[in-house]
Amino acid sequence: MSEEQSIRELRLEKLARLRELGHDPFAIERFTLTDTADGLLKRFSELGGDDEDVSLKPEVRFAGRIVSMRFMGKAAFAHISDGDGKIQGYFRKDDIGEYLWEVLNLMDIGDHIGVSGYLFTTRTGEKSIHVRTLDPLSKSLQVLPMGKEKDGHHWYGLEDVELRYRHRHLDLVCNPEARKLLLDRSRIVSAVRRFFDGRGYLEVETPLLQLEAGGAAARTFSTHYNAYDVDVKLRISLELYLKRIICGDVPKVYEIGRVFRNEGVSNRHNPEFTLLEWYEAYSNLEDVMTTVEDLCRFVVEDMNKSSGSTTSSSGVDFSKPWHRVDLLTEIERHTKLTADDLSTLDKAKRALGDREIVNPATGKRIHATDEAHLGGLIEKLLEVFIEPTLQEPTFVVGYPIETSPLAKKDPKRPGFTRRFEAYVLGRELGNAFSEINDPIDQRERFEQQVRERAKGDAEAHPMDEDFLFALEGGMPPTGGCGIGIDRLVMLLTGAEHLREILLFPMMKPGR
């Protein structure tokens, strides 16, 4: 018999005894709490914690998980956690009586318990609850890897990354830092919603299952729609449906939703990730930049409500306007390749000497000859030479037309579009266009993409006649932007690994 089974059996025996005593923890549905643990500690004086006369102290009630327990003969101490905070309970056999004393002795670390009593300060100065009655509220049949903690130091906690990802509830219970990151994600998403709601944008939901997944360049996940007996794909972006809504004269819309790209997994990539996209009619690319600046400042201030700071956990100050740079100008600055060098693919390859080029700072290398068109080469140069330099919040403006099939042409620069990408700490955070509203232009762009696809580019955009039909009905000039929520959360929390901000990262079947 393994120890795990024997512990489980021991705990089942304790559960049976609790039931015999009329304290079946799983039979109870409600326990009314005076306050959270942090609330009780904060309102300690107000709730009679400092009063001399015990008989006059008000009753406080608290419930949570037992996270530590120290029995001392006929008294005991236990820390009870509500997840966000914890408070110590002090139990005396003489105060709770022989009957509840046995109940207490049947409780284990990991069980939920409700207590009532009064607030007081122990001899060692810890604000605690002097317990008068208690109710078991759940029985844990497993040993939780709770560890020990003092002054912010942890011992013997749950370190195994695989276990933390596969059984995230253990991580939430046992690792306060991990818990904070994961919950901060929800707070950030909530702040994003409040930002757009407060500015009159309408939140909408668009289909996840699509006949043709468009709006981005990515490989797809496929499934089958039984009712119509058609193969469908999981969406790779929100864009084309949101712009249909703009065509329907809803001038300010946004969506926060999961998209699926059947690609590699890394610290900064997950096949399913959360995308924020918003579209605003009658606004241009510069307006979108301002919205990005306002959004980031709003969310960071919301995160730092207590201090009012505009600096994120990652050390980026969002109070200042972002840098605005031109893509080709930056490339020339860092590679000495001029706009003329980059005017055709052949010229560019010649300028690069038709050989691999290496960024001396990062060691990254690219092969100019691998690129099928000029736009691809220019974006490669951006990735290798420019991205690492974009530490402060920066908008890079002016992308090549070949890689921007949904962005308006720049009337002043043939071959380039009205598009920017937002960079912070060397990572791309978002992508924005002045949206194409000319259905003839959009059709030509799709046709170009279809030709790329025929040449073997599996990620080229598909033709979307239904979207073109909507454009032909008339779309106002519109600015739009997409921001990877996961990236935004990493940026604002300082998390280095994507999986640290995903509650349930995908894991191969294993242990």
Next chain:
RNA sequence: GAGCCGGUAGCUCAGUCGGUAGAGCAACGCCCUUUUAAGGCGUGGGUCCUGGGUUCGAGUCCCAGCCGGCUCACCA
């Protein structure tokens, strides 16, 4: 997909030259009515990731596989 590293008690980890598996915490028993990484005494607990191989003998060496981490590639 490639390279490197890892997988030993519930958790965190040792394990020498190949010689019958160790610690702390957790658990269990006893003592202790203001402790807090409580303390003292005692006890139990192992598919050493899996499957082969070498060997008198494998946690340890070899091969294959599984899962994870890191880096790279694709990508946001």
